[in-house]
Amino acid sequence: MKSFNKFSPLIALAFLAFSCGPKDEIAAKHAELEELKAQSNEISTSIAELEAELTKLDPEFAKQNKKSVLITTAEAKKGEFDHYVEVTGSVLSKKNVMISAETSGRILEIPVLEGMRVTKGTVMARIDSESLQRNIDELENSLELATTLFEKQERLWNQQIGTEVQYLEAKNRKEGLERNLATAKTNLAKAVITAPFSGTLESIEVRLGELVQPGMGMFQFVGESDLFIEADISESYIGVLSKGDSVEVNFPSINKELQTKVSSIGAIINPNNRTFKVEVYLPNLPMVKPNMISVLKILDYQNANAVVVPSHLILSDNRGDYVFVVEDGKALKKYVERGKTFDRETEILSGLKGGETLVDKGFREVGDNFNVNIAQQ
Structure with missing residues (x-):
C-alpha cells in the first residue's frame, strides 16, 4: 500500500496531461477556422465592392458577370416536315333520300320504326287502295267485253264484212282499256311503299290513318353504302x-x-x-x-430536308423572330425565318442549319450572351 501511494501523484499528473492535450488541439483548430472565415468574408466583401464598381464603369464586364441561368436544352432537328x-x-x-307518296289515300299500316335497319324491298307502309282495286275490276270487265267485240269484228273484217271504221274502233277501244288497266295496276303497286335500297330509316314523317297525297314526304331514308x-x-x-x-x-x-x-x-x-x-x-x-x-x-x-424546332421556343422582337442557341456556356440570340407550323413544331427556313442546341426550359429567363448552366435531364 505504501508503494502505491508513493507513485499515485505521478500517475495523476500524467493522466491530466493526457486529457488536456486533445482539447487544446480542437480549440486551436476552431480558432484557425474562425480566422479563415473572417478573412474569407473580408475577401468576399472586397470582391463584391470591386464588381459593383466595375459594373458601373464597364458595361462589357456587367454582361459577362451575370449569374448563370439554369436551363434545359432541345435540338434543332433536321429531317422531314409535313404540314396538314x-x-x-x-x-x-349519296343515298340520303326522302321517300314520298306516289298515290293518294289513307295510311293503313306502318310496320317499321325510326332507326330500324331494313333491306331493299322491305314494306314500309301500305296506303288504302280499295278504290284503285275497284277501278281495276271495272277495267278488267270492260276489257273483257272490248276484247270479245274486237275479236268478232276482226273475224268479220277478215271475211270482208263490215267497214274498216268499225274494225279500227273496236281495236282502239280494246287497246285503250289495256293501257288504262296497266296504269291502274301500276298505281295499285304504288300503294305499297318499299325500301329502294338497304339502309336505315332515319325518321317517319306521317302517322297511321293520315291522308297522303302524291309528292308528300313520308320517310327520311339513309343508305348504308356510297x-x-x-x-x-x-x-x-x-x-x-x-x-x-x-x-x-x-x-x-x-x-x-x-x-x-x-x-x-x-x-x-x-x-x-x-x-x-x-x-x-x-x-x-x-x-x-x-x-x-x-x-x-x-x-x-x-419538305424532306427541313430544320424543325419546337414552336414555343421561337420569340419575337422589333427585328424579327429568334431563338436562343447554346454555345460555349452562353445563350446567344439567333434570328430565324420561320416557315409553316404544325403539331407544335415549326419549320425554319433560314438562321439555323440543324443540330444546334437550343435553350428549352428557362428560355424566357435568358438574354443574349447570358451565362447558362445546363441541368442534368
Whole structure:
C-alpha cells in the first residue's frame, strides 16, 4: 500500500496531461477556422465592392458577370416536315333520300320504326287502295267485253264484212282499256311503299290513318353504302388542295383511323364563311354511320430536308423572330425565318442549319450572351 501511494501523484499528473492535450488541439483548430472565415468574408466583401464598381464603369464586364441561368436544352432537328390542313367533317350518304307518296289515300299500316335497319324491298307502309282495286275490276270487265267485240269484228273484217271504221274502233277501244288497266295496276303497286335500297330509316314523317297525297314526304331514308365525308375548307387553300391528295381520317367516337383521298373539290365559295366544299372518299366500314363526326388531316406541304424546332421556343422582337442557341456556356440570340407550323413544331427556313442546341426550359429567363448552366435531364 505504501508503494502505491508513493507513485499515485505521478500517475495523476500524467493522466491530466493526457486529457488536456486533445482539447487544446480542437480549440486551436476552431480558432484557425474562425480566422479563415473572417478573412474569407473580408475577401468576399472586397470582391463584391470591386464588381459593383466595375459594373458601373464597364458595361462589357456587367454582361459577362451575370449569374448563370439554369436551363434545359432541345435540338434543332433536321429531317422531314409535313404540314396538314386539319378540319372537322361529317359523314354523309349519296343515298340520303326522302321517300314520298306516289298515290293518294289513307295510311293503313306502318310496320317499321325510326332507326330500324331494313333491306331493299322491305314494306314500309301500305296506303288504302280499295278504290284503285275497284277501278281495276271495272277495267278488267270492260276489257273483257272490248276484247270479245274486237275479236268478232276482226273475224268479220277478215271475211270482208263490215267497214274498216268499225274494225279500227273496236281495236282502239280494246287497246285503250289495256293501257288504262296497266296504269291502274301500276298505281295499285304504288300503294305499297318499299325500301329502294338497304339502309336505315332515319325518321317517319306521317302517322297511321293520315291522308297522303302524291309528292308528300313520308320517310327520311339513309343508305348504308356510297358514304363520303364532307368538310368546309378555308378559301386560302384554293389551288393548294387537289383531287387525289392523301387524307388521314380519324373518328373520335369509335377511335378509328384510316387513310383515304380527296374525291372532289367544290368550285363555289360560300360567301357566309369564305369556305369551299371538299369531299373525301370513304370505304364501306360497318361502324361508320351517316352524320358521324370525323377529323380530317389533309397533307398540303412536305419538305424532306427541313430544320424543325419546337414552336414555343421561337420569340419575337422589333427585328424579327429568334431563338436562343447554346454555345460555349452562353445563350446567344439567333434570328430565324420561320416557315409553316404544325403539331407544335415549326419549320425554319433560314438562321439555323440543324443540330444546334437550343435553350428549352428557362428560355424566357435568358438574354443574349447570358451565362447558362445546363441541368442534368
